[in-house]
Amino acid sequence: MKIVQCECGHNNPYGTQVCEICGNPFDENEQLLNMRYEGAARRSQTYNTTIVDKIWNFFSSVKVGIWLIVLVLLGSVLGTVLPQQQYILSNAPPETFYEEQYGWFGWLYYTLGFHELFKSWWFLLLLALLGLSLIVASLDRIIPLYRSLKKQRVTRNTSFLKRQRLFSASEVEHPEESIQSVKKQLEQKRYKVKEENGNVLAEKNRFSRWGPYVNHTGLVIVLFAAMLRFIPGMYVNETVSIREGEYMAIPGTNYEYYLENEEFSIEYYDPTDEKYEAALERINGLQAKTYQTDANLYRNIGSTIPGAQPELEFVKSGKIIVNEPFTFDSISLYQTGYGTEFYKMMFQLANKETGEQFGTVEVNLDNPQEVHDLGNGYKVKVLDYFPDFEMKEDGPATKSKFPNNPGIAFSMISPEHPEGEISFVAIRTNVELGDNDYKMEFISMLNRDVTQLTVKKDHTLWLIALGGFIFMIGLTQGMYWNHRRVWLQQVDGEVWIAAHTNRGWDGFQQEITQCIQDTKLSEPVDQDVTVKKSKESE
Amino acid sequence: MSQSNNVKQKRLILRTVILAVFIIVLGYTIYSNVFKNPAPVQVGDIAPDFELQTTNGETVKLSDYRGKGVFLNFWSTYCEGCEIEMPYMDSQYQFFKDKGVEVLAVDVGEPALTVKKFAEKYNLTFPVLLDEKQEVTKRYGVLPIPATFIIDKDGVVLDYIEGSLPEQSIRVLMSKIVP
Missing domain, CATH: 1.10.287 (Helix Hairpins)
Structure with missing residues (x-):
């Protein structure tokens, strides 16, 4: 490691531009000193x-x-x-x-x-x-x-002073008194003043120099917090769909919590309302105004093995509306969507000829019951059920598990036909095996709503907020305050004023002018301007 | 110079520590996020326990089969690959059931009646389980079906196969888990 020794005897690390102690610049060619990192290596x-x-x-x-x-x-x-x-x-x-x-x-x-x-x-x-x-x-x-x-001394090397951006040298009758007068003024402007052999260093707002580093600390915290999301348990962002009247395990809780969709309700914009008429016509349909899930939260006190029937203990109930989540522990449930699906199909067993009716059959499309006893020797059996019916080469089949297009094979048992007559019913389809005396008359279809919820858990938010807060502190600290220093030194009977700030030179120059107005010292000149002018004239 | 060497040494240690911590954190993040297999159950893991009802209304718990090999199959009636392999599974089951191999066929959330009628149609003799809320399917991270987990007598997953299996493969897989 090379060491740079200064005239004052101090050993500076390699790469140093200005002596740490006395401020002697090692590079003699520069007209003004680069003070960005105090010329430190x-x-x-x-x-x-x-x-x-x-x-x-x-x-x-x-x-x-x-x-x-x-x-x-x-x-x-x-x-x-x-x-x-x-x-x-x-x-x-x-x-x-x-x-x-x-x-x-x-x-x-x-x-x-x-x-x-x-x-x-x-x-x-x-x-x-x-x-x-x-x-x-x-x-x-x-x-x-x-x-x-921290190490800087009050008395600086003359070439350090001379090459500060604000500088003046004045010959006055009473240098000591002038310096003391300026010192007093600076103190009034809340400068911290140090004195050494009649020389003065006045400094304020040094903390402003740490602003960028505080700011960087905040940024690093934010990046770190973003990384924490990948650690299991820190962050959950999943969706769950629950049919009305049913409950589901809440993702991310390991089957500990279950949510019941007690009721889902939706309100649409009134299409006859003058205010919305035109807009609704354009989208050609209904537009949801608000929708909500009335939910019940349960805790599973039984087995948390997947698939096992949970033992549910009621915790609390609440409603979930868009932007108004339902929260418990550190989990928030947001209303993100909804859907409708076929729920129940109602049929009537009727005699084709007489039209006589023998009772209604309600088929739950999620889980149909096999036997429907209508009494008096009349019975309807569900022989097979295809939630998403399609016809294949080897017979009826289902395309999916969703009841999009339910197809049901019935056996209609009556006193005349104790073996049962077979009828296959789907939407707009009614197929009979042979010539039946009875038929399954479609009455109505019942729909039910499915709510779609987003499950969110985020243990990194507070850290992100903290990082952001520190970021802002650093920004404020560095932007709203300026680090200002003024050196007053007696050199060969003259009083030299040199001054440095990291930002806001005009205000600083005015402040110095105010401080020296009781003396005959000449105002410091902005050498940056003179240097630039001389460069232009070249 | 010894003091300065000391300082230099300390600085090198500090730098090394910072860079090392950085590499560990970065490595973990990228590994867990990009390169890690997202499947929750992998070969070599203990198969997670579950409890489901069969089409006959009996309750079946995976852990009750410790000591037996388990051929755990996820399927549905609308999946053609499943339909093809079901009879193969059943005929091999006839051969292996007395040797301590059990077949559990988990249907991924269809109505009980649909599943029951399908099982009757193919005369399936092994337990057909109903994963009504798909909790088990999700726990096992099963996406495409059919999917089969080969579980030995200690509950360890020996193999995982996606897709329809020919009868010969089913035989080989079942013979692997004879206790």
């Missing part, structure tokens, strides 16, 4: 020997950090070009959907993982590397900055 530049140091140095670079931000932004932008997987048709397999819909671009999009951007390994990697870059770059800067601000 950035840690990473000091050595580059092991692989760990090399990785460290790479991530210490602001340029690398900015590139990572740009890449994350580009990724996020590209992720919006085609719909994310969660928004495509639920029955479309994503591995073929993107290619079929969007051609080679869709294929590329899917292959590179853009269809599930926040779960793709490279996007997670980019975010993580950004986090690392924030940590490394901040550590590499805050430690040297803190050290040099």
Whole structure:
């Protein structure tokens, strides 16, 4: 490790631009000093020997950090070009959907993982590397900055003073008194003043310099919290559909909690209301105004083995409306959708010839009862049931388990036909085996509502909020306050004023002007302006 | 210089620790999110216990079959692959049931009557279970059906097969779990 020794005798680390102690600049060519990190050596530049140091140095670079931000932004932008997987048709397999819909671009999009951007390994990697870059770059800067601000001396090297952006040198009769007068003024403006051999260093709002690092800490916390979501039990985001009158285990509770959909109700916009008439005509149908689930929460005190009949103990009831979730423990249930399905089909057993009726049969389409005894020797048996009926080569079959198109084979038993006559009934279909005397007359279809709920649990929210809060503190701290320093020094009978701030030079210059108005000291000049002017005139 | 070497050493340790923690956290995140098989039950796991009703109204609990091999099949009446393999399963069951192999056929949520009539049509002799609320299907992470878990006498999943099985394969699989 090379060491830079200053005239004052202090050993500075390699890479130092301005002596930590006296402020002597080592680079004589610069007209103004770069005070960004007090001219201190950035840690990473000091050595580059092991692989760990090399990785460290790479991530210490602001340029690398900015590139990572740009890449994350580009990724996020590209992720919006085609719909994310969660928004495509639920029955479309994503591995073929993107290619079929969007051609080679869709294929590329899917292959590179853009269809599930926040779960793709490279996007997670980019975010993580950004986090690392924030940590490394901040550590590499805050430690040297803190050290040099802590170590700084009141009396500075003359070339340090001369090359500050605000500077003036004045010959006055009573230098000591002038300095004391300015000192008093500065104290009144809440500067912290230190004195050494008649020289003065006044400083305020140093904490503003830590703003960016506080801000970075907040960002790192947010990134960390986002990562915590992948730990089991920290985050649940699932859906559950419950038919009216039924209960289901709540996902993420390991069969401990069950929710009953006691009643689902929906209110539509009135299509005759003048206010909505035109709009409703345009969408050509009913528009839900509000819908809600009246729910009962139960705790399973029995077996929590999947499939086992739970022993339910009532906990509480409540309603679930869009944006008004039902909460218990740390779980929130949100109303996200609804559906309707066929529930019960009503039939009448009737004599075809006389029209005489022998009683109604109610078929529960989720779980039909096999025998319906109508009394007086009349009976209806359900021989077979196909919830989603279709005709296949080898006979009737079902396409799915959902009662979309119920088909029922009945055996109608009557005193004349104790063996039963067979009738097959589906929507707009009635097939008989042979010439029956009796028939199953369709009366009505009963629907029932299915509520769709989203189950959410998020133990990372408070941490994200904390990170965001710290982020804002850092931002405020760095933006609303400026670190201001004024050096007053006697050099060869002259009084030198040098001043530095990290931001807001005009206000600072005015403040100094106010402080020196009782003296004959000349106002500090903004050398940045003079330097620029001289450069322009060249 | 010894002091400075000391400082340098400490700094190297700090850097190594920070980078190591970072790599562990990142590795876990990416592994758990991207590369980990999402199937909740995998080969080598103990098959999660469940309790279901058969079409005859009996209660069946998986853990009651410890000591026996279990051919656990998930199916439905509307799945053609299932329809093909059901008779094969039954004929092999006739051969293996006395050797300590049980077949449990879990229907993934159809009405009891539909399932019962189907089982009668094919004369299925093994227990046909009704997973009415699909709790077991979800617990086992079964998506496409038919799906079969081969479970040995200690309750360990030896194999998992998606898709319809020919009779020969069913025989080989069942012979693997004879206790």
